[in-house]
Amino acid sequence: MTVISGKNLKEKILKMRKFAIFSGFLGAGKTTTQMALTKYHTDHHGKAAMISNDLGHSVDLADCRLAKLCGCNASEITDNCICFVNEQLADRLRSLYDDGCELVISDIPGFGVGALEHVYYGLTEKYPGEFLLAPFTAITEPCIVETLINGKGSDLRYIYDAQLAEADLIVMNKCDLINDEQRKAYEEWLRKRYPLAQVISISAVTGEGLEKLSQALTEGSASMRIPDLSHLKDDLSSAMDRMSEFYMQYHASVCCNDFDGNEYLREMAEAVCKDIMALGEEIPHLKLLTWAPEGDYGKADLLGTGRPVEMTHRFEHRCTDLAVIINGTAACPADKLEKIVTDSVKRVSDEYQLELMIFKTECMGMCD
Known part of the structure; x- marks a missing residue:
C-alpha cells in the first residue's frame, strides 16, 4: 500500500482546489459559460461552484437567481467588486472547498480590466500558498472578435482589447453561431494578436468545448503576467468613463x-x-x-x-x-x-x- 506523506497529501488536496476568474465583455456569455462549466465539471470530474459578483447593494442578482433556477451550485457576492473584498472572497472559497468543491469560478462586474492585479495578486499576497489560481480567463464571442479585426466602431473596442490582453486563456464562446472557416480565422487572429494566451472555442449552449475548458482550468495555472496597457491608457479611460x-x-x-x-x-x-x-x-x-x-x-x-x-x-x-x-x-x-x-x-x-x-x-x- 502506498502511503502519502502529510506534505504530499496537502499538495494533492491543493491541486484539487482551483479558483478561476472569468473576465470578458458584457454579452459574451460569461454567466452562461459559468453555468455550463459548473454543471459539466460536476457531472464529469468533481464538484464545482460558481460565484456571481456585482456592484451596488443589490441582493438576489439576476445571474445567481438564474443559475439556481437552472440547478447550478451558485452563490453571490454583492455590495462591491471582488477586486476590493479579498477577505470576503477568501472566506467564500474556503467554505466552498470545505463543502467538497474542487473548482470555483467567479465572474467580475463591469469589464474586469485590472482584476488580475486586484484579485489574483490580492489573494496571493494576503494568503500565500492557500489558493491555487487557474489561468486568468477572458470570455469573448465572434461579434467582438469581428469588431477588433475591423478596428472600427465605438471606443468600446479599447475595452475589448484590454480584457483579452490580460488573459492567460481566451475562450471564444458561441462557436455554434459561425462556420468552421470563420472559427479557424478568428482563432488564428486571436493567437497572433495575443500570442501569450491559449485560445479555445466553445459553445456554452451546445456544450461543445467544455471538456477542453475544464482541462485548461484544472491543469493550467495563472502566469500572473500583467500586460503593458500604456498604449490604450487614454482611450481605455475615456471608454470606461462613459x-x-x-x-x-x-x-x-x-x-x-x-x-x-x-x-x-x-x-x-x-x-x-x-x-x-x-x-x-x-x-x-x-x-x-x-x-x-x-x-x-x-x-x-x-x-x-x-x-x-x-x-x-x-x-x-x-x-x-x-x-x-x-x-x-x-x-x-x-x-x-x-x-x-x-x-x-x-x-x-x-x-x-x-x-x-x-x-x-x-x-x-x-x-x-
Whole structure:
C-alpha cells in the first residue's frame, strides 16, 4: 500500500482546489459559460461552484437567481467588486472547498480590466500558498472578435482589447453561431494578436468545448503576467468613463388572462434600447429575468445596440404574478440611464395592465 506523506497529501488536496476568474465583455456569455462549466465539471470530474459578483447593494442578482433556477451550485457576492473584498472572497472559497468543491469560478462586474492585479495578486499576497489560481480567463464571442479585426466602431473596442490582453486563456464562446472557416480565422487572429494566451472555442449552449475548458482550468495555472496597457491608457479611460450600470427589482401583478410574459420581456428590452439609441448612446448588455410563483421563468437578453433581443428562456405557461430583475450596462450618463429604464418599465407595464411594486433601483457610473 502506498502511503502519502502529510506534505504530499496537502499538495494533492491543493491541486484539487482551483479558483478561476472569468473576465470578458458584457454579452459574451460569461454567466452562461459559468453555468455550463459548473454543471459539466460536476457531472464529469468533481464538484464545482460558481460565484456571481456585482456592484451596488443589490441582493438576489439576476445571474445567481438564474443559475439556481437552472440547478447550478451558485452563490453571490454583492455590495462591491471582488477586486476590493479579498477577505470576503477568501472566506467564500474556503467554505466552498470545505463543502467538497474542487473548482470555483467567479465572474467580475463591469469589464474586469485590472482584476488580475486586484484579485489574483490580492489573494496571493494576503494568503500565500492557500489558493491555487487557474489561468486568468477572458470570455469573448465572434461579434467582438469581428469588431477588433475591423478596428472600427465605438471606443468600446479599447475595452475589448484590454480584457483579452490580460488573459492567460481566451475562450471564444458561441462557436455554434459561425462556420468552421470563420472559427479557424478568428482563432488564428486571436493567437497572433495575443500570442501569450491559449485560445479555445466553445459553445456554452451546445456544450461543445467544455471538456477542453475544464482541462485548461484544472491543469493550467495563472502566469500572473500583467500586460503593458500604456498604449490604450487614454482611450481605455475615456471608454470606461462613459459606462453606467443599472439594477432594478420589482413585482408585477398580472390583471389579464391573455398576458404574454415573453412578449412583455421582449418589448421592455426593445423600449430601453430604442430610447438609448435616441440619445446617440450604446447599450452593450441588458438582461431581464422574471419568474412566477408557479415555478416558470423567462429571460431576455439584449447583447448590443442594434442587435435583436434574444429570448434566452421562454415562459411555458401563463403567469399570474411576476418577480422581475433588470440589470444593464450602457455608454450613457447614470441619471439618463436610470430615467430611461424606469420610464420604460412603467410605460410597457401600463400597456400590459400590470400593477407594479418597485422594491429597489440602483444606477451608478462604472468609475464612480
